[in-house]
Amino acid sequence: MKTPKKVNLANIPTPLEIVKYQNKKFLMKRDDLTGCELSGNKVRKLEYIIADAIKNKADIIFTCGGEQSNHARATTIAARKFGMPVKLFLWGSDRKIPGGNLFLNKMYGAEILYLNKNDYEKVNDIMQYQREKLLRKNINAYVIPEGGSTATGIFGYFSFIMELMKQIDLRKIKGIVTASGSGGTSAGILAAISYLNLDVQIVAVNVLYSKEVITKKILTLAEALNLEYDLNTKIKSENLLVLDGYSEEGYKNISEDKIKLIRSFAAETGILFDPAYTGKAFVAYQENYLSRNLGMKYIFVHTGGLFGVFGREKEYLI
Numbered sequence: 498m499k500t501p502k503k504v505n506l507a508n509i510p511t512p513l514e515i516v517k518y519q520n521k522k523f524l525m526k527r528d529d530l531t532g533c534e535l536s537g538n539k540v541r542k543l544e545y546i547i548a549d550a551i552k553n554k555a556d557i558i559f560t561c562g563g564e565q566s567n568h569a570r571a572t573t574i575a576a577r578k579f580g581m582p583v584k585l586f587l588w589g590s591d592r593k594i595p596g597g598n599l600f601l602n603k604m605y606g607a608e609i610l611y612l613n614k615n616d617y618e619k620v621n622d623i624m625q626y627q628r629e630k631l632l633r634k635n636i637n638a639y640v641i642p643e644g645g646s647t648a649t650g651i652f653g654y655f656s657f658i659m660e661l662m663k664q665i666d667l668r669k670i671k672g673i674v675t676a677s678g679s680g681g682t683s684a685g686i687l688a689a690i691s692y693l694n695l696d697v698q699i700v701a702v703n704v705l706y707s708k709e710v711i712t713k714k715i716l717t718l719a720e721a722l723n724l725e726y727d728l729n730t731k732i733k734s735e736n737l738l739v740l741d742g743y744s745e746e747g748y749k750n751i752s753e754d755k756i757k758l759i760r761s762f763a764a765e766t767g768i769l770f771d772p773a774y775t776g777k778a779f780v781a782y783q784e785n786y787l788s789r790n791l792g793m794k795y796i797f798v799h800t801g802g803l804f805g806v807f808g809r810e811k812e813y814l815i
């Protein structure tokens with residue numbers, strides 16, 4: 498097996514905690530604690546991506562996402578740490594008073610191009626076009642696709658399993674539950690579980706794409722990692738379970754009943770979920786596992802996203 502180079506950005510290992518909610522205990526892997534402003538699941542991916550950008554002599558980093566993208570914010574901060582400027586291609590519009598992740602992107606000096614929904618569908622072409630334009634001026638832009646989900650980036654979630662193995666006997670665990678946006682987090686975990694030939698289910702709660710699309714994305718990414726880093730393994734597609742139907746209000750929205758659960762959970766445990774990813778994933782976890790007393794068999798991964806709460810105070814305080 499080959500291992501990509503990395504830079505150190507994340508405070509790892511993150512804790513594996515036993516959390517008690519409504520008299521039921523469950524395991525939570527606290528990847529929201531990979532850092533402070535540079536926090537959440539994206540930091541693990543960025544450790545490998547930034548190392549690759551440095552290897553490729555990048556002059557500037559391009560990436561994309563929604564206007565409250567955690568990935569865009571984490572990329573901006575990581576790139577700035579290594580002295581690289583950043584241009585973000587965001588689905589949304591500028592705000593007089595930007596909140597949450599958008600505020601931080603401005604704070605850290607990212608250049609931002611806002612795209613409407615239609616244009617955002619072509620964001621990869623737009624980033625490539627702008628890259629070519631800069632290349633003519635001898636400026637090398639390193640393009641990171643949505644969510645940092647490349648074979649190199651998701652190696653961060655392959656390593657995550659190696660870390661988790663030291664914290665718990667994974668042979669005693671039935672499943673690992675995460676929110677799934679671009680699919681890279683679930684894909685890295687799936688590749689590692691396949692490599693180790695463990696019988697652990699990868700439960701992906703899709704918040705952005707349809708079940709069919711995200712299933713394909715996760716399997717394609719896991720296979721890309723397998724090939725790129727010579728894992729020589731058979732990806733256990735049968736271990737992937739996509740839990741659908743927990744983001745029917747849309748990626749940028751969250752229903753009142755989910756907010757109520759987030760608030761009750763925060764008040765009881767001191768742990769806050771975000772509206773786009775972890776809040777929805779936890780509702781799925783609660784319904785399918787925690788309510789059936791399976792919390793010590795299924796690990797819930799808190800993937801971060803705290804800044805997505807800010808700017809949505811009105812909704813949270815219903």
Ligand SMILES: Cc1ncc(COP(=O)(O)O)c(C=O)c1O
Nearest residue numbers: 567644678679680681682800802
């Ligand atoms: C807080 C949070 N959780 C989960 C995810 C999903 O990760 P992935 O894109 O690797 O599926 C993201 C990605 O944007 C995120 O920001």
